[in-house]
Amino acid sequence: MDINTESKGLGVVVITGGSRGIGAQTARLFAKHGYAVCINYKSQAEPAKKLVTEITQGGGKCIAVQADVSQELDVERLFATTAAKLGKVKVLVNNAGILKPQMRLVDMNAARINEVLQNNVTSYFLCAREAVKVMSTTYGGSGGTIVNVSSGAARSGSPNEYIDYAASKGAIDTLTRGLALEVAKEGIRVNGVRPGLIYTDMHADGGEPARVERLKNIIPMQKGGQAIEVAEAILWLASASSSFTTGSFIDVTGGL
Secondary structure, three states: OOOOOOOOOOOEEEEOOOOOHHHHHHHHHHHHOOOEEEEEEOOOHHHHHHHHHHHHHOOOOEEEEEOOOOOHHHHHHHHHHHHHHOOOOOEEEEOOOOOOOOOOHHHOOHHHHHHHHHHHHHHHHHHHHHHHHHHOHHHOOOOEEEEEEOOOHHHHOOOOOOHHHHHHHHHHHHHHHHHHHHHHHHOEEEEEEEEOOEOOOHHHHOOOOOHHHHHHHHOOOOOOEOHHHHHHHHHHHHOHHHOOOOOOEEEEOOOO
């Protein structure tokens, strides 16, 4: 993939939820293209450490920082640690999120709904806020990019499975559009990707590890997607190759 990586070898990227799935593949890809990578994780310490070793042994620059990005102080620490160890953040990939077991709305309680919204929405707002403080020309920054990982569920609604998760991703679409317009004059571009049915272990969190296999026949391309295909879209949106793109989305859904 021919990508203009913009200040190759100098750019610093923070990837939240970077220890597995789409986040891990994104970390590998950004490192391959010359970015210094901060992998954020909440509880998956061993996978994060293994990924750091993999990237550094391959000649890349990478650290892992534990932080619950739904918590304000943790987010501030994440960005401060990254700045101290790697330099100012140039790219933020908002990717962290949770998925709860499949159920209908009538069976959901407030605790579940609030947990999903705090982890999937509040975290993106807080991380984006800290990124703007660092990147915005208004605050002395030199610009940057934010890529929010949404979901095809924002459009489908995921009825009978997890409309709370789908609603949280709908909120991320609105955040992406609104923030893009808010900071467009400050050197920051904000875009989103909407993955569809992708082979990751997140489906196990929802109670159905083989969900992609069950549903792949409804996808026009008749197959599920791979995490690397989402990572490629994220990289393009983060790079100078998409320099006139903001407030936009790439659907990585196989046509669904």
